[in-house]
Amino acid sequence: MPFEALDFYDVDSLLTDEERMVRDMVRDFVDEEVIPKIEHACRDGVFPDEWRVALGEMGVLGAPLKGYDCPGLSYTAYGVICRELERGDSGLRSFASVQGSLAMYPIWDFGSEEQKQHYLPKMASGEWIGCFGLTEPDYGSNPGDMITKAEDMGDHYLLNGAKMWITNGTIAQLAVVWAKLDGVIRGFIVEKGDPGFSAPEMKGKHSLKASVTSELVFQDCKIPKDRILPGVKGLRGPFSCLNNARYGISWGAVGAAQACFDSAREYSLSRIQFTHPIASYQLVQNKLAWMLREITKAQLLAYHLGQKKDAGTWIPEHISLAKMNNVDIALEIAREARDIHGANGILDEYCIMRHMANLESVKTYEGTHDIHNLILGRHITGIQAFTREL
Amino acid sequence: MTIAVLLKQVPDTTAKISVNGGRVDENAVSKWSFSPYDEYALEAALQLKESVGGEIVAITAGPARCEKLLRDAAAVGADTLVHVSADNINHLDSTQVQKLLAAAVQKSGASVIFCGKQAADTNAGSTGPGVAELIGASCVTLVSEVSSDGGGYVVTRPSSAGYEKVVASAPCVFAFDKGVSEMRRPNVRGIMMAKKKPIETWSLGDLGVDIQANGVNIDSHSPPAEKPPGQKFEGAESVSTVVSKLRDEANVI
C-alpha cells in the first residue's frame, strides 16, 4: 500500500514540481523495494546490494552536485530524498548520505579536475561506493587531535593509523581519509586494494543493522601522489562535508518520525482494549497530538533550512539546530510510538523498535546532540565550551 | 511508427473518496495517479519502442491537474505530450469523451493506440473499443503482451482455453490488462527532461470537434449502502447459505 505521509501543514506543497516528482520516485522505491526487505536485511545484518543499484539507477546519489554526471538537484530535493529514504531505514539514508555528502562532495569541491572526472561519474551511478574516514577510536567529537598521519615519501604518500565507525567501509571501492601531513589535516583518496589498507567490518551492533559499519586500518599504506585532495587544508575540509550530511539528516529524521507516527496511528485505531480502540483514549490521543506537533515543526525547520541552503544564506549553526532538534524529536516519537504499540512494539512486525535503535546512532553520529548544543552555545555567547584548561 | 497512449488521471486507488452535495468531491482527493491499467499500456509502449523504435505520444483529456500525469509519462520516456483540455471531463458522456480522444489521436498522426482496459474510476472499459470504432480501427482488449511482427502486431489476450496470440495491423487499438511488467520507475535525468518538455494543449476548437449535448445526466453520487453488520452462522451446514449470500447480497462470486 503506498505510503501517505503525514504533512499536516501541507509543507510539501511548497516543493517544486520536480522536487515532488523526485519524492514520489523515491517513496515508490521505498514502498516497493525497501519496506518488504528491511527486516530481513536487519536480521541478517546486511545492506542489500540491489539498493545500491537502484539508487544509482534513480540517479539520486550526490543529489545536489552539478556536472560529472551528478544529478544537479536542489538541496531541498536532496533533503526530500533523505527523508523518503529514512522513512524506510536510517541505514539506507546513511548509505546515501555517506556516498553523496561525505565521499562525492569532497572530491567534487576539493578534488583535482582529473580526480573529479575519474571518480564522480562512477560514484553517481552507484558503480563505486565511497566512505569517509575522519573519526578514530579515541577521537570522535574532537577530530582535530586525530592520530592518523601521512608522510610524503617523494614518489608516494605513506598512511598510518586507524579510523572507526565508518559507514560503507567494507563495501567501498574508495575512502576519503583525513590524515595529518606535516601536522596539517589533508584529504586523501584511498582505494580498495591499496597495499597496507584494510577495512574490517564491525559486528554486534544493535542499531543501523542494515548498514555496513567498519574500521579502516592503514599500516604503511602506500598511495600515489595524485590521491591527495589539493583544494583544502585543515578541519574546514571534513567539516564542510559534515555540514551537508547533517543537513540531510535533519530531513531524514522527519522520515523516520513519520513512519513511527503512521504505525502508531494505525495501530491505535485497530487495537481494541476495554472494548474500544485505544485511539479513543485521551492518553493515547495526547501522545499522537504531540507527535503531530513535533513532526510539523520539524518539517518546517527542514524545509526552511533547505531554502537557505539553496539560497546560500545558511550558517553551520542553522544546520546544527535542525539536525539536533529533528533527530531528538524523532527518537522521542519512536519511543512514544513503542509505548502505544505496547508489547507488539518490540516485534519486528512493526518498524518502531528498528527506527528507535537506529535513531540512537543518528543522535550521536555527525556531531552528537550535545556537541550541537555547544555549537549553538558558542554562537549565542561567543564563548566556546568544547574544552578548557583543567 | 507513432504510438498514442491514452492516459487517464484518476484518484489513487488507495485514496479515500468522499461525496459532497451529491457529487464525488474532487477537491478532497489526496492523491491523483495514473489509472493502473494505463500504466501497463504505457510500459508496453515503452518496451515496444525500445525493440522496434518509434515515437510515443501521451494523450490525456481533463482539467489542468492532468498535466502532472503527462510530466510523469515524460519522465519514463513519452516523447510528445498532449493535453486535451476538458474541465468537465467527468460530466461528459462516453460519446463525447470518445470523440475528443479520437480527434486527438487522429491529429497526433498515430495509427496504433494503447490504453488501459478500463479506468479505475468508472471501471467502464468503453473508451478503447469506442475510439477504435470512431477511427475505423481494429481493437483487442485485455491485452497482456504485445510485440511487432514486421507489418503487424502480435498481442496476447485471454481466451476460453487460456490465452491466444492474435495478429492485428494498424490502425488498431490495444486495451491492456495487467501486463508482464509494472511501469518502470523514472530517474532523476528523466524527471529533469520532463520538466523541460512542452505540453501541447488542444481545445475542442483545435480538434474541430462538436461534442453536442450530453446524453447522460448524472443525478447523484452516493456512498454505497452500508454493509449489513457481520452475520455469524453455526456449523458447516451453513456454508451453502453463506455462499449464496456471497453471490446474491455481496455480489463477489
Place this chain on the structure above:
Amino acid sequence: MECTVIAETSGNSIHPITAQLVGAASSLGATPTVVIPGGAGAEEAASIEGVSKVISVVGDYFSTFDSGAWASAIAPQCSGVVIAGATPIGREVASRVAAKRGIPIIQDATGLKSGITITRPIYSGKVVETSTVSGDCVITLRANAFDAAGSGGSASVNVVDQSADISIAVKEAISKASERLDVSEANIIISGGRGIGEKENFSNLEDVADIIGAAVGASRAVVDEWGMPHSMQVGQTGKTVTPSLYIAVGISGAIQHLAGMRSSKYIVAINKDPDAPIFGVADYGIVATWEEAVPALKSALAAL
C-alpha cells in the same frame, strides 16, 4: 419502448446471463428483441419469457472474437435501447455498437428503473452513481444483479446471414498454465492459519481456490512454522491485501493479520472457536471446523 438485448453465448448455447438481460428489459416495460451474435442457442433464447423475437446473426467471422466485425454485423439489428452483459465480450461489443450509433454507453449497471434511471458502482464500489438517459443508449448489466426472466416464451427466430470484415487473426492458442495467483493481485483470497493443523492441509484450500480463481494466502504463524513461502503471507509484515472477498480458514485474527486484510470488501471467517477475534471483522462468520466447512465450501462453490 424499443429495446434490443445482445445475447451472451457460451459454446453452442446462450449464457444464463441472457435471461437476466431480458428480465431487466422487461422490468422497464419492454418486450425486447434478442440478437444473438453467431446464432448459438436461438431456440433457447426464443423460449425466454418476454422476448418479442430472436435474430440470429450468422457469419464465419463469429469463430474469432473481433469486436469490429461483430459490432458491424449486429449493429443494424440493434435499435432502441440496447442491453448487453457486462462481460468482457459484452462490454467490448456494446462499446462499439454505441460508438457506431453515436449513442452513450453506461457499463456495469446494477440497477435500472424506467426513465431510464441507471445505477452503477464507480470508484471500485466506493460510490454509487445514479444517472438518467433520455434518448437511446447502450447499457451493460452486471451478472447476477438482475432477476432472470422465466421460460415459456415462444418468440419467432429470424436468421440473418451478414457479411463482415474480420481484421484480427488468431495466430496461436495457449492453454492456461496452472500457475497460482499472487495474493496481492487476486480478487479473491482464501487463507489458512494454524487452525488447519498442518501444511499438507493447504491442498484443501488450493482445491477451493481453483474453483473460484482465488489466490491462497497464509498467516505469519504458518509461514514461519511450516516454512510456507513468504510471498503467501498476509499481514503486518506480509502483504496488505484488499480483495473483493477474503476467506480466512483457521485464522484466529491476531492484530498483525487483521492489519493486512481488514480492508477487504467482504470477509468470510471459518473458525471453530466462536470467540476468535477474526469474527469481529467478518461479514459472514461460520463457526465450524475446517474439516467440515472446507469440503462444504468446495461443493457449494462448484455447484454455482
